[in-house]
Amino acid sequence: MDAEQQRTKKEAVKKWLNELSDLAYDAEDTLAEFEIYVEQYQVRRSIPHELKDQINFEIKKINERLEKLKNRMIVLGLERIHVEGRMSDEITKRTPTTSILDESCFYGRETDKNNIIFKLLSWDGPSDERNYGVLPIVGMGGLGKTTLAQSVYHDDERVEKHFKLRAWVCVSEEIDNAKITKAIIESATMETCSLTSLEALQGKLKKMLSGEKFLIVLDDVWNEKLEDWEELQKPFQFGEKGSRVMVTTRTERVSLNKGTLPAYHLGGLEDKYCWSLLKQRAAVDDALSNANPNLEAIGRKIVERCKGVPLAVKTLGGLLRFKVEEKDWEYVLKSEMWELKNESEGIMPALRLSFQHLPAHLKRCFAYCSIFPKDYVFDKEQLVLYWMGEGFIVGSKGGTKQMEDIGSEYFDELCFRSFFQYSGNNKSFVMHDRIHDLAQSISKNICFRVDEDDKWLRNNRNINIPNKARHLSLFATKPIDDNALDHLVKNKCSSPRTSLLLGKAIITCQVAKLGNLYDTWRYLRVLSLLNVN
Structure with missing residues (x-):
């Protein structure tokens, strides 16, 4: 085709x-x-x-x-498949990684690299009963966990001299321990292994690791099952004391199940390094930058929007490659990330992998969160109540658990998988801008948000809400009169489930007009009037 x-x-x-x-x-x-x-x-x-x-x-x-x-x-040739919260063969998978590092893309991670190497080379002392330690590197998709692990793996002055045996395996969605064990053997020996049974493979790996100080990197791990890990790691115990296994993952639960050392949570890349990366990807040299001084100013604004995610910077840099017109750079600056044409590579496909791994009930809960503005700090208990009102929470068998408790578990699971981040305390949370872009790309026809900068709010004009929109929100920090709300209610959208009035502005509204809202929106399930005066 x-x-x-x-x-x-x-x-x-x-x-x-x-x-x-x-x-x-x-x-x-x-x-x-x-x-x-x-x-x-x-x-x-x-x-x-x-x-x-x-x-x-x-x-x-x-x-x-x-x-x-x-x-x-x-x-269309579509078939029904059964997916239990993990990838199926029919869903596009990430390209497998190798240990080879592209040095031209490694910027600003020297401190992280040195911290990780220190953890790998430090021995916890005689009180540690294990011969090996497991160090998880945790972070959302696109932060550069794999690139950082590649740089650590190939550090010849410290890592290569310290660990006599090294192996790199891209685990990804793989849950077959025989295949993973075979990949470890082949990576360590650089030879093809003809064995197929787990018994024979683990026996061979045990002999290889015995008395050797090893470093094994398991990249992009998704499998959270503790029993699978316990089976896979059996040969590791025969290595020399001080051996290490380094695991990169997007989910905190993998870290908790597999880690014996404190997890290393990777943060965003500083803007100055993001700008260097953008220049490299967009092929902007000093001569071009000097000839077009506005490009740097626009480019630095673009990297600010990337919020420290290197893959987002690389994606936008690729779109701008060899483009020297300011209008092209302005277009990228003003466009939403999910609206740009990234084809099969880039930040959005990478983040969609995280979404595709979610169980069906969590997919709906996450997509709903695009109803919030970017950088909006939300309360865990409040969001769980919204989910309850929408009917997103599935009751436990026998009704032994309160719906609030089940909703809290849903929320915690999304935190474990790096969809939500703490914002100051244990009750307030926020979504990274790129995660918010992901939510918008998934639910753009279902969730509709109105900001106070929209013309209808400033000029009391009619607003064009998509007919199929099911969840609406209004975010405002300035006073709003009820005429604007009239325009919101009297649009062609006939069946919203949600109406949230967010922000800190006082919204003046006559109580009698709420009756119009109920008459017009017959299927309303969640109504927040926290800021209505």
């Missing part, structure tokens, strides 16, 4: 998925309305015939739409 056919099919599948999502929401709305009529029946013992006819008509329309989607599913 040529490139144009691939692109056409991709767009057709995207349209199919959007229609399926709309159908699921409409089906939920119909069921919710049906529940109301059932409650009325229990009180009145009768339902008007016209209401019965209306419900039957709606259900018939939903079934017809579902049948059409099923037929198109066959035409």
Whole structure:
């Protein structure tokens, strides 16, 4: 299939998925309305015939739409697969990594590198019963964990001299311990291994590691199952004291299950190094920079938006490669990251891997968070209540757990996977800008946010909210009158589930006008009026 056919099919599948999502929401709305009529029946013992006819008509329309989607599913060659919160073969996987470092992309991580090498070379003393220690490097996708690990691995003055045996394995979504063990053997020996059974492979690895001080790097680990790790690490105990295993991962749970040393949490790259990286990727030399002084000013603003994520800088640098017109740089500066055409590589595909690994119930909870503005500090308990109101939280079997407790577990899991970050204390959280971009790219047709800079808010103009938008929020720090709210309510969006009024502004609204809101938005589930006067 040529490139144009691939692109056409991709767009057709995207349209199919959007229609399926709309159908699921409409089906939920119909069921919710049906529940109301059932409650009325229990009180009145009768339902008007016209209401019965209306419900039957709606259900018939939903079934017809579902049948059409099923037929198109066959035409598009789509198959139903079962995914239990991890990658399936049908989902695009990350390109495997190797230990080879591209020195031209290594900027500003010398302090991190030295800190990690110090941890690798330091021995914890005789009280440590293990011959080896496991050092996790944890951070969101795109921070440069792999690049940092590559630089550490190839440090010839310290690491290569200290560890007589070294091996690098890109684990990624792999959960077959035999394959991972075989990859360790082949990396350490640089020879093909013909063994296939885990018994034989672990026996060979045990002999290789016995009496040797080793360093094994397990890159991009996703598997959180403790029993798999306990099986994999059995041969490691035969190495010499002071051996190390270094694990890079996006999830805190992997770190907790596998780490014996305190995890190294990788932070963002400083802007000055991001600018050096952007120049390198965009092929901007000193002569070009001197000839176009505004490019540097624009470029430094671009790297500020990247919030210290090297992969985001590299992605934008690639888009700007050999472009010397200010308008091109201004376009990248003013565009949302998820709106730029990155094709199969770049920051958004890398972050989507994290999203694809989420269980279905967490995907919905995360995507919902795009309703908040960037840099918005949110409260854990408040967000859990929103999820509860939306019906996102699945009750436990037998009802033994409170919904709030289950929602808290959902939230903690998203924190473990680097989707949320602490903001000052244990109750306030924020999303990194690139993670927020990811949420927007996933839910751009479902969640709609209005900021106070929008023209409708300043000039009381009508606002064009997408007809399929289900979750709305208004963020304002300046006073707003109820005329602006009238325009918000009287738009063509007929079935929002959420309406949040955020920010610190006082919003003056007559109580009587709230009745218009309920009449217009019949399927509203979550309404926040914290800032309404």
